[in-house]
Amino acid sequence: MPEPFLNEDQRDALQEVANLAMGQAATRLARLLDSFIELSVPRVKLVAVSEAADALREMTGIDDTVSAVRQGFRSDIKGEALVICRSDGVQQLCSLVNDPYARSSYESVSQKELMFDVANLLTGACVSSILDQLGRTPVFSAPGLLGDAMTLDEVFQPGVLQWEVALLVEVNFALEDQSFRAHLVMLMAEESIRHMNGALDELLSSL
Amino acid sequence: MTVSVNSLSDLVVERVGFGIFVIDRDMNVLMWNRFMQDHSGLPADQVVGKSLYTHFPELPRVWLSRKIESVFQLGTFAFSSWEQRPYLFRFDHDRPITGGVDFMQQDCTFMPLMRDREVVAVCVTISDVTHVSIVQREREEAVAKLQEYADRDGLTGIANRRYFEARLRDEFTRWQRYGGDMSVLLFDLDHFKKINDQFGHGVGDTVLRLMAQRVSAVLRAQDSFGRFGGEEFALLLPCTPLADAMVVADKIRNVIAETPVEVQGTTVQVTASVGGAAARLGTPSYEVLINEADAALYSAKRQGRNRTVALN
Numbered sequence: 435m436p437e438p439f440l441n442e443d444q445r446d447a448l449q450e451v452a453n454l455a456m457g458q459a460a461t462r463l464a465r466l467l468d469s470f471i472e473l474s475v476p477r478v479k480l481v482a483v484s485e486a487a488d489a490l491r492e493m494t495g496i497d498d499t500v501s502a503v504r505q506g507f508r509s510d511i512k513g514e515a516l517v518i519c520r521s522d523g524v525q526q527l528c529s530l531v532n533d534p535y536a537r538s539s540y541e542s543v544s545q546k547e548l549m550f551d552v553a554n555l556l557t558g559a560c561v562s563s564i565l566d567q568l569g570r571t572p573v574f575s576a577p578g579l580l581g582d583a584m585t586l587d588e589v590f591q592p593g594v595l596q597w598e599v600a601l602l603v604e605v606n607f608a609l610e611d612q613s614f615r616a617h618l619v620m621l622m623a624e625e626s627i628r629h630m631n632g633a634l635d636e637l638l639s640s641l
Numbered sequence: 642m643t644v645s646v647n648s649l650s651d652l653v654v655e656r657v658g659f660g661i662f663v664i665d666r667d668m669n670v671l672m673w674n675r676f677m678q679d680h681s682g683l684p685a686d687q688v689v690g691k692s693l694y695t696h697f698p699e700l701p702r703v704w705l706s707r708k709i710e711s712v713f714q715l716g717t718f719a720f721s722s723w724e725q726r727p728y729l730f731r732f733d734h735d736r737p738i739t740g741g742v743d744f745m746q747q748d749c750t751f752m753p754l755m756r757d758r759e760v761v762a763v764c765v766t767i768s769d770v771t772h773v774s775i776v777q778r779e780r781e782e783a784v785a786k787l788q789e790y791a792d793r794d795g796l797t798g799i800a801n802r803r804y805f806e807a808r809l810r811d812e813f814t815r816w817q818r819y820g821g822d823m824s825v826l827l828f829d830l831d832h833f834k835k836i837n838d839q840f841g842h843g844v845g846d847t848v849l850r851l852m853a854q855r856v857s858a859v860l861r862a863q864d865s866f867g868r869f870g871g872e873e874f875a876l877l878l879p880c881t882p883l884a885d886a887m888v889v890a891d892k893i894r895n896v897i898a899e900t901p902v903e904v905q906g907t908t909v910q911v912t913a914s915v916g917g918a919a920a921r922l923g924t925p926s927y928e929v930l931i932n933e934a935d936a937a938l939y940s941a942k943r944q945g946r947n948r949t950v951a952l953n
Binding site (some may be wrong): 462463465466543544546547550551554555558559561562566571573574576577 | 721
């Protein structure tokens with residue numbers, strides 16, 4: 435089978451789909467969280483497994499260790515989504531949602547639970563918005579901690595991975611007037627890229 | 642006989658081994674499967690049509706309502722793991738005798754039910770992960786035990802040299818930063834080789850074990866006590882000036898020498914020599930502190946043993 439790739443039309447279409455989807459995700463998140471979350475213009479890139487860590491470093495601008503929460507999503511287009519921030523930024527990431535029991539000693543929510551909740555909201559909103567544009571309704575798996583002080587190289591462990599090329603969609607978030615940024619990275623491997631090609635072609639032909 | 646696919650789904654939902662229920666945006670229950678009935682004791686006809694909180698007022702309302710609302714608004718999944726929140730419902734589990742956990746440990750999934758791209762209801766699934774939590778707890782206990790064995794001296798049960806030095810290093814770092822007092826004592830059983838030669842290694846080992854016990858009994862909780870090797874022991878006394886440390890040194894010497902050891906029908910007289918040193922301005926490292934205590938110990942030996950010497 436030929437090396438998976440996106441032709442120029444497909445790439446433009448995916449970029450447009452991602453732009454639209456992020457607008458939609460931002461609106462939904464703002465309504466839910468009652469504060470405006472600024473979403474960057476998404477970046478789309480095909481990367482080989484050996485370049486994945488470098489691509490992520492370049493996109494996020496992070497050299498230090500990171501905390502990463504991963505989550506699987508599944509339709510015929512399937513993959514994993516990572517929410518990544520600097521290890522020392524977890525508290526700021528959690529501040530994207532308020533602790534519902536901030537003033538209660540009766541009920542409490544641990545920082546880890548908040549972190550999973552935030553990651554799940556960001557992933558859910560963005561990934562389902564993109565796939566929705568492509569006519570897919572994904573199923574998600576529960577969020578899990580990949581690591582709380584890991585290097586970007588440790589995120590991908592070449593040699594044990596089942597893929598060689600992945601489609602990477604990155605978008606980053608900031609709360610209004612905050613310099614803190616968290617990143618959402620959607621990664622899809624070969625088989626899903628082919629399904630993505632088909633979905634994009636269908637979209638293009640329907641225009 | 643033909644069975645319609647729809648009715649098959651109903652049968653599966655009814656009998657499947659995890660909890661399935663559906664709620665609307667106002668938290669009213671729309672569906673309640675058999676698992677939920679069996680574990681709550683409440684059949685569907687009592688629960689359906691009423692608010693979930695009617696029968697389960699103990700549920701964390703703010704948290705749960707927010708989960709459900711996020712599913713309605715984003716049209717996407719939400720989750721809850723037993724590792725952060727052990728259970729949602731107070732259900733029993735199938736290990737009431739051997740489990741050692743109070744309620745069924747639960748992983749929950751909140752799933753949007755969509756019609757024409759609108760979320761019409763939320764389906765909640767409850768998985769019983771009690772066995773996973775028990776296995777994990779056992780593993781954590783095993784790791785903690787291994788960790789402890791790694792820190793202990795096999796013969797005497799007190800800290801081994803590696804662990805003692807780690808404690809000493811931490812305390813020395815604290816002292817360098819915050820100042821104050823800290824002292825170290827080194828002691829050594831006198832003529833221990835003779836005890837081994839005369840009575841055998843079994844007796845020698847018993848003597849080491851008993852002496853470690855006696856000394857442990859007179860120490861304060863904040864002191865660290867370790868076997869440094871052979872018949873040599875070390876003590877770390879945080880927040881203790883040298884003069885006070887030497888009072889402890891005398892206590893140790895006395896508790897060792899005052900009563901001879903009765904072992905295997907023979908009486909063995911044991912004495913110890915103790916050297917002490919304290920960190921002071923300019924002490925560059927904890928190794929130097931140990932060396933100074935060792936020099937004091939050497940001096941106590943040279944002066945005739947069964948005595949304590951402080952390095953000045």
